[in-house]
Amino acid sequence: MEWIEVPDDGLTLQEIRNITKRSQAENAGIRQSVEDILTAVQEEGDRAVRELTEKFDGVRLDSFLVTAEEIEEAARKVGPEFMDILTEARDNIRAYHERQKQESWMDTFRDGVRLGARYTPIQRVGVYVPGGTAAYPSTVLMDVIPAEVAGVPSIAVFTPPAKDGSVNPYILAAAHVAGATEIYKVGGAQSIAAAAFGTESIPPVFKIVGPGNAYVAMAKRLVFGTVGIDMIAGPSEVGILADENANPVWVAADLLAQAEHDRRAAVFLATPSAALASAVEGEVEKQLAELPRKDIAAASVADHGKIFITKDRQQAIDIMNLIAPEHLEIDFPDAEQYVDQIQNAGAIFIGPYTPEPIGDYFAGPNHTLPTMGTAAFSSPLGVYDFVKRSSLLSYNKEAFDKVAEKVIRFANVEGLQAHGLAVRRRIDEN
């Protein structure tokens, strides 16, 4: 890991950006392939989806829809013990997300002026779930449950089939437990196209969420506008605030839990204690040897592991606010007192018994979080991402009369005389 001795007057945002250099380069080759796939699906519908699935997933499917029998079979394969764990996680995630619901309202603001906001669920959404060897049922829960809590009546999951036409049973079981209304065996850019434009057998959705590879991410970027999308996620990250009281074994383990995700995963420690930093670094080396995914974790730690040595706790907090990490662990004594000083972080894990994996699966808050510094301006996935607001405005005649001339004056200043006339004609006919 790279050590950065933070000067007394701290680091600037630009310096932090240069040190942590997180970014996703756009690949022109990917863009062209994805554009071709989008066009094919838009023009040829199911036929294109069928051919692309054969080409990329190696299986020719007559029907894309997962059947009730397949879902029952998945639950059997997963087994009752893990089904119970899934259900308990679902209940925890649902309980937290219930708190994000907002009520429509309408109130009198001034005499004869009623204003409000109407909250309505998006009518149909698509959730992308990556396939391949590593199946992430937790991501299925985290992406489907907020939509279900929001009241979205139609939640379609898209995931690539294996060569034998099956879908990972953990994915199917999680989708079913979470409340998905349909599951399609379609993956890659072709699934994003099918979701955005619709085909003969797949009705279009209004918003697409969920992580995916570079092709899926590019496809989401390109259909943005036709449909809504969640964030384009970058590599995972953790930032840890710790001092000499922290347990270096645990801190190292938490850094590695993030590092094992991806060679480009970024792990940050900010600490006023050089002794802790040394101990953590030694532990990282030691623990790395035991990991099945040690090649990935070692690359992440070597290329994107940074230790900031600060003059005090406050400066360590300042550094994390500039980094805006996806996950932030506060491992100072009496950790909760520092929460009010955190400006930028996707999720904040407070104290030594709240390691980041607790939040990945079980606690309740969403694990789909802003990466690459975007926590400075964006938020975890939540119920609000599956709801839209309509403003409500109602003036009665008296209230209208009171403001009519001012509105006309404003319209004329802006050179929009027809706006003024829409008001004027109502005055004239009164």
Place this chain on the structure above:
Amino acid sequence: MEWIEVPDDGLTLQEIRNITKRSQAENAGIRQSVEDILTAVQEEGDRAVRELTEKFDGVRLDSFLVTAEEIEEAARKVGPEFMDILTEARDNIRAYHERQKQESWMDTFRDGVRLGARYTPIQRVGVYVPGGTAAYPSTVLMDVIPAEVAGVPSIAVFTPPAKDGSVNPYILAAAHVAGATEIYKVGGAQSIAAAAFGTESIPPVFKIVGPGNAYVAMAKRLVFGTVGIDMIAGPSEVGILADENANPVWVAADLLAQAEHDRRAAVFLATPSAALASAVEGEVEKQLAELPRKDIAAASVADHGKIFITKDRQQAIDIMNLIAPEHLEIDFPDAEQYVDQIQNAGAIFIGPYTPEPIGDYFAGPNHTLPTMGTAAFSSPLGVYDFVKRSSLLSYNKEAFDKVAEKVIRFANVEGLQAHGLAVRRRIDEN
């Protein structure tokens, strides 16, 4: 205007999309020019901004920042009467947006498990304000005030200078009244680049909002990810629900108020009354002749004006839900009762004395609204666009012990052993 007789079983989403065909085609030429501008500003900072301003706006500026003297002078030019109107509009807009603020919270969910959400304002935002002959002070209010209410400490307005280096006084006055902390005489794609990347004299922002021409829109699209952006706005739209009780003079005037914005503006009437439709169409022709912007309005009405004749009110509502118009006027008798049936609309104007221009300037709700059918999945600009949420998680030792093995099981199912180990090491050292 084109008449569409809606069949008894209604129209599908795809049929509505074909009839209303709203879309913004991407222009490859624009993309290349904008990429060049972004690169120049990122590499050469102020020097590039200065040269691009000279090239596009015809004025060479030493400093981009508007001075306190210029703001005072603008208020004098605007005059006390309009300053009062601006201030009253500001107060109304602020009062409505105050209702969108949300409080941070943290609660006990289960024994030893505390969860919550922390709301923090984005630390610095940029607001783009188009220049040119038509100045829109209302847009300045609508974009700056939600940020100010959200508690954003630093709100930078960017707007192109005139050839003499001045800025439209209405823009300056509105920015000042709304609570902008800085105003820069920089416009076009170069201002979006300066805001996103920062220059020697312009600190970078974390989010950019506000409407602009095709170059500004493309620049926002390309810097999305480095910074947050609001929506990419399309041409303005209105949908009107009316029956035989409505006043055709007013309905026509409201359609034209939208049509005068843009040749591509779209105006929709859905009505069960063919008699009203005919009367409205006659009024549109008549009123068009009186409009200073009649060429624009006539093109909009001819190319993008649609009248849907429905079997009843319910079917008219269904049509509008598929269109998902930016603005929706309900001009049925006892209009408020229909609000609960509206699924998709940016803002809903209820009853005959709430014409759309009331909302553009004065009522309080935001006039920056989702266009081109995106109201099916997105929302008006608001305080929530200037705030981000951090999830809060805190487990004590007992609560941790209770779930530890389940979390490890979940991690192992997902093939992420280091996640499991971060938990396991805490059990072992207990």
